[in-house]
Amino acid sequence: MKIIVSIKQVPVRDSQLRIDASGHWIQENDLSFEINEPDAYALEEGLQLKEKHGGEVIALCLGPARASQTIREALAKGADRAIHIEEENLTSFDTLGIAKLLAKAAESEKPDLILTGLQSDDLGSGQTGVVMAEILGLPSATIIMAVETAGSGIRVKRELEDGWFQNVEMPLPAVLTIQSGINKLRYATLMGIKKAKTKEIKRLRPAELGVTAAPAAIIERVYLPQRTKQTQILEGSAKEAAAKLVEKLKFEVRVI
């Protein structure tokens, strides 16, 4: 099975975010970056499918030069090779533009399966995989919690709301968007890290893929959310704050 996994590099969780001078995005120069969480699960799923059925896993990433760090980590975990579409200014593309770039790069590989995360931690548009599928004319399924082969196609387990699930059967090639928690993530081994250095990373530019930025949705402004609720912040040392909270729970909320 030839599997493409799209991985995005995003600021690490718990980053202190600051809005940049243009007001259109965040200041990135002082942040650290890591793989988008669901993409790590998508990569793991790709690796496990390959271990079961043979084939190849190709990591596909659109991002600036710094993203090569995340690509190397994917190779160290076991991806066979990678495609890096290099673009310093991702914010000039909207989700349709991003999906077009990723779809174009994936198309020439003729994969059996394309896996993406269900949502990016930064933009959170939650749709790049589905849009890729539409561009490529492939069937898709989202929020996937299990993948198995079934005849010449696959059977996948979709997560629905409130703890419900649904199995769906579909032919290959197909695009799946993977939910966090579908599997247990592996760590890169020392051997893997060593091997990664010799693996191929194909570099492409958006212009080579014939996609130009023509956004149908434009971020006008980024800002801090306005607080509407009056939260009573209990101040003081841990002990003082804890004592105040117990007061509230005892005399106002009356649960102690």
Place this chain on the structure above:
Amino acid sequence: MSGVLVIMEQRGGAWNRMSWETLAAGQQLAAQTGQTASTAVAGQGIGALAGELARKKLERVYAVDHALLGAYTADGYTAALEQLIRKASPSLVLFPHTYQVRDFAPKLATRFGQVLISDTIGFRVDGGAPVFARQLFQGKLNADVKPGGAGPYFASVQAGAFRADQLQDGSAQVENFTPDLSADEIRAKPLDPFRESARAVDLTAAEIIVSVGRGIKEKDNIPIVEELAKALGAELAASRPICDSGWLPMERQVGSSGQTVSPKVYLAVGISGAIQHLVGMKGAKTIVAINKDSNAPIFEVADYGIVGDLFEVVPALVEEVKKAKG
């Protein structure tokens, strides 16, 4: 191209509640942009549902009825709604941001060369056109997003962003729309929805819930919050990443894909407050948040907050609770 078209969601004849919030948003958007609002519901044998919509203040209710829409498929819904949108020619199509909408609406928007502006939390009107607000970085920042190009525009609405009780009643004309669909264009075969084995833990009955998030750092630290739950006589719950990592069983997960709870008190410990978690606990009577980041979105819903390190605050709290209980 004119009018706001709201796509409702039903499964097996039952509405997804978020649809009503979205319908209210659609009415407000239409009013503020000087347009009319219409709505559509897709399925098989949906006459009664369409009838219910006909009692709302709307221009038209489209009943998109077809045998191949009985069970939801992305291919079926996309094809049917594409045909409807080409015919009705709205300037804006609104959806509730449900798991089903995530599955097909991006496809539908792509057919029109558009991007679905997803999970929006509000809008303002600028020069007659809507500008949508949506969250970035799991609610840490907001962005205003302006749709561009020729339209129609596509946007989905976050749970709880609009109030269903602001929906205006009236009357609307029902129009049956039979899309042209064939079985071979539906590539996926959906099987029946199911639930995993019965839940051993019923969090919905708990008076007090202590819920733990990724701030707890590692599995070995879980006993710290367990202590607190024990002292308070509370059930222990968790955010998704805690269950994903196997630190607590799945049945203790609160949120859109876990349980929805409304206890007297919900203590969120080291939980950031992403919308998928909030929808599961916003109904709690009192919400307490303990988080080291004063900007964490959880404080947006919290009644009481302690900004601090949970590894100091939680043990202190256990002490104080024990003291108070004598």
